[in-house]
Amino acid sequence: MTGLNPQPLLQVKGLNKSFPTGKQGIFRRQMMQVLRDVELYVNHGEVLGLVGESGSGKSTIGKAVLRLLDIDSGSVTFDGHDIHTIDRETLRGLRKDMQIIFQDPYASLDPRKTIHAVLSEALDTHQLHTGNARQPRLLELMNMVGLDPSFLSRKPHEFSGGQRQRIGIARALAVEPKFIVADEAVSALDVSIQAQILNLLADLRAKTGISILFISHDLSVVRFISDRVMVLYLGRVMEVGPADEIHFAPKHPYTAALVSAEPSLGEQRERIHLTGEIASPLNPPSGCVFRTRCPFALDECAAIVPELRDMPDGRQKACIRDDIL
Template sequence: MTRPLLEVSHLFKSFGGRDGLFRAGRRARVVNDVGFTIGRGETFGLVGESGSGKSTIGRTILRLLEPDSGEILFDGQDIAGLSRGDLRRLRRRMQIVFQDPFSSLDPRVRVGEVLAEPIRLHGLREGAAIEARVDELLETVGLAPHHKTRWPHEFSGGQRQRIAIARALAVEPDLIVCDEAVSALDVSIQAQVLNLLARLRDDLGVSYLFISHDMSVVRHIADRVGVLYAGRLVETGPVGAVFDRPSHPYTRMLLAATPSLAGRSRAPAQDIAGAPPSPFDAVTGCAFASRCAFASDRCRTEEPPLDTFQAEDHRAACWHVAELPPLGPEAAQGDAAMSPAYRRRIDLLRRAQAGSPA
């Protein structure tokens, strides 16, 4: 069995503390015991609400942020203890594409130099070979060699993101972290960039950690997916299994919020208000319990492990998977498809959140 390119286990990350900028003497835990793997040539999608810890995980894996604890193995090598020099050499194999193409490129540097600098820095080419490589990179991402003489402000958002992708590819990496890489783009441009990423994966064998809050985008690009809530993974598995048979109420809530061309959701309507728990506060039990229609006393006192539900490579952290209503054509009917018990629990939750007596 081939060893995964990236193995993350028991990853923790927090911010703040005595000298922090948040609350004196307190730390905000934003990543809580996260673990997953990414195979060679595979795309792993990481989805969740804003503030769930997705970007922090991506930056911590690259050691742009230092983890509190946990193990990050890249091609079998533990990167947590690497020296600055060793880490610099390893980063040639690990790159990132940031969310905003308008701020991720230096406006004072021409595009040709943006692409040539990492090649020169890592000693991959010399002299005229660098310029030839720049031309090749521009053509790879759908631009022309003459674009290298232009400034970043002369390009559209989609073109700038193509340049950012070309910059990531310049050092021939094995892994690229795509941190909301298409969320700032128009829908039509999103599709072009996603197709470009998929083609590069097939042609070059590069792996992606694809971070997004958009479930439909992740379904299009990812092979496997991890659903993140309040810094915890609550469901992981092949993208088809997670999207067709979601086994955690939070995953269903995300799917219910995904727009549909038919004007309706695949998942039962839930209309669940509320917000994730504060990262400053210790959570007892399931972090989603305060927003879940199925929460029981056990949920509030005992945190379910990720393998509470397991079907081959599909896992979920929920004590009440068996109680979730089935998905299918009847589920698209919304409230009418709910079982009586499910409808009662939704009604009680809505009343509680509105401050009405049960």
């Protein structure tokens, strides 16, 4: 689903991010590069799924696009503003339009506060729905996420994990944002509760037109809610395309391996087994970062860093081979 605005709401170009490690080199502390030349965009009203193994850099992207951490190079443009170069006052005005749903519904809510106070805090920060308009807005938010409005007087420890995540979603929606980062928002929940939260997010997107960057290590979860999917491996983008096409006809060997590992009911797939573990960002492979686990790697894959290139069907992939998949 895309909006009428021809310009993406969020556009990321050439994003690089490193973190210092505890190890010392000859002259200075070693740096671990977590993101490498990442490019992505999210259209108005669109859900972009971001999937990859642990350590691939997914959460770092989520924090970078919200300017919750600084970047080494590149640009993050949100609603026409480069958020890493604008002044803090301008950024403060944009914060209302950019919100986050955290992974852990148990740790993301202040246990000392009632739900009324949790939701009011978000509104107070941006001076929204003040005075007599406050209570109707809180009741509306509770109804939006499928919770009884009488729960406003309760504290987080009185709720289940799924209910707490609904409260987290209500908090993110309270200020009527244009864009939400959902960072592993269902990974801490039971499978049946995951489905409820995913359906809730899908319904809210349909009703509000909000854009979402949905981050998960689970490709089947990402496919359920996303319009497009971006596959990340060791800080590099491997493939981008429509969710169903990524699932039914992956073009990159890594994506194909992820798809083949998904549980399936009656759908026959040939399992692609990857050897070894994901390499350390401190010592990534030369050339294609996936080559050390790729069943289709060639000798030249050790020397060539594949660019993310456009395919004839409109998708993108970072692989030098066109004779596979």
